[in-house]
Amino acid sequence: MPDKNGTWVNPLHSHNDKRLPRIAGPSGMVIFGVTGDLARKKLLPAIYDLANRGLLPAGFTLIGFGRRDWSKQDFEDYVWQAVTEGARTKLNETVWERLAEGMHFVRGNFDDDVAFDTLAETIAEMDATRGTGGNWAFYLSIPPNSFADVCHQLERTGMATADEQSWRRVIIEKPFGHDQESARELNEIVNAVFPEDAVFRIDHYLGKETVQNILALRFANQLFDPLWNSQYIDHVQITMAEDIGLGGRAGYYDGIGAARDVIQNHLLQLLALMAMEEPISFEPAELQAEKVKVLRAAHPVYPLSKTTARGQYVAGWQGSKWVPGLREEDGFDPNSNTETYAACTLEIKSRRWAGVPFYLRTGKRLGRRVSEIALVFKDAPHQPFDANDVTALGNNAVVIRVQPDEGVLMRFGSKIPGTTMEVRDVNMDFSYSEAFTEESPEAYERLILDALLDEASLFPTNAEVELSWAILDPILEYWDANGRPDEYRAGSWGPESADAMLRRDDRTWRRP
Ligand code: BG6
Secondary structure, eight states: OBOTTSOBOOTTSOTTOTTSOOBOOSOEEEEETTTSHHIIIIIHHHHHHHHHTTOSOTTOEEEEEESSOOOHHHHHHHHHHHHHHHOSSOOOHHHHHHHHHTEEEEEOOTTOHHHHHHHHHHHHHHHHHHOOTTOEEEEEOSOGGGHHHHHHHHHHTTTTOOOTTOOEEEEEESOOOSSHHHHHHHHHHHHTTSOGGGEEEEOGGGGSHHHHHHHHHHHSOSSSGGGSSTTTEEEEEEEEEOOOOOTTOHHHHTTTHHIIIIIIIIIHHHHHHHHSOOOSSSSHHHHHHHHHHHHHHEEEOSOHHHHEEEEEEESEEETTEEEOOGGGSTTSOTTOOOOSEEEEEEEEOSTTTTTOOEEEEEESSBSSOEEEEEEEEOOOSOOOSOGGGGTTOOOOEEEEEEESSOEEEEEEEEEOSSSSOOEEEEEEEEEHHHHOSSOOOOHHHHHHHHHHHTOOTTSOOHHHHHHHHHHHHHHHHHHHTSOOOEEEETTBSSOHHHHHHHHTTTOOOOOO
């Protein structure tokens, strides 16, 4: 039976039971920016995958809004193309036909009153004919400088406001501003039209299984928590390395750079989940309260000349392929100072984390694609072995492999079989693909479904967004005032200055 949100629940179970598959109630979605890269590669395939898994309501309706002169059929063809290229689950004709029936396209610009009036009429018509029940999510997959126009139009036409039995929500994509002040302004624009509980900000890292597993690892187990503090942890490394370059993304990336692109959101969210205290429950408000607390306590370590590093890739060998540097990539300013690599050192001023540096790094065109979080332990206080027998021993570590090869690894010393007491590092490895037969859903499947279900746990609030900027702003200002990024070769592990940053602390980056 449907609950008060129109969500279908099994009456035999409490609807708080997080094990049950949840199916979205009657609803539809309007995507602005539907011809963009994100919609084509991620959103449309995710919507199909949700439909294919039976998690969307029968009358689910998808309206694309854009400038192209498209008929319903053109839009269907476009979505079909995106689905065949990007869907995770098998193509099923019946599912596709049912989904395609509910597809429509409205042509227009964001400042075009007539187009938005047509959109409002289309929505009303869908409510009358497809049973969408007045429940609509507006997905803004558009540059933030268009948020104001779209929000204004949604307000003017009454689409932003629901009646008592239905809901209206807005889903927004980063970048949420380029510093704290602009994030605040953006939040004001959105919140002037949609109340905060109707705003769903996407940070797709929070939709990843391995990221949600941080909560399970930390709070479902007894094994880790006693060690999860400054008494045992030497430092934490959070890495998001990518091997791809930035060809084709100049419009978005030039002038933005690696820190704004992923540290402000993905990496600081990972830090928050790793470092926060146990929430009272996993209700959105409780989880967000803990994240806000830890983000408030996080600060850059000074002096920034020694505790941060940034770089820009120059041409080099990426595996067996020679690839161009950023300044030669299509569309980039040949004198661009945009950083494609960023690293910084943060501290968390709390009893749990005092004195434990959190090193964050990210980069494009690095040696390998890998995202991971490593907790590196302090040395054991005493080694009762002959120094020669343990010389090769590194620090113990717990490594959460976010992707690829998702899993958790523990590294510790073990006796080498034989007649002497020689100790060497070994790995104990949990891998998702070996432990589970279920395939992980794509992050966007989870997040789109959660937005339709009004399940806000995995969406950062505006407080989190603004606090993340507050952490990053001093670093960005320092970089702005201090010339160009260092160079690093494509295919390498970043600029020398990033290695020097850790060397000064007598530490080294992991080479995953
Ligand atoms: C996006 C960034 O948020 O995340 C991109 O804008 C980056 O620059 C992407 O490539 C990486 O996502 P994933 O899921 O492939 O790690």
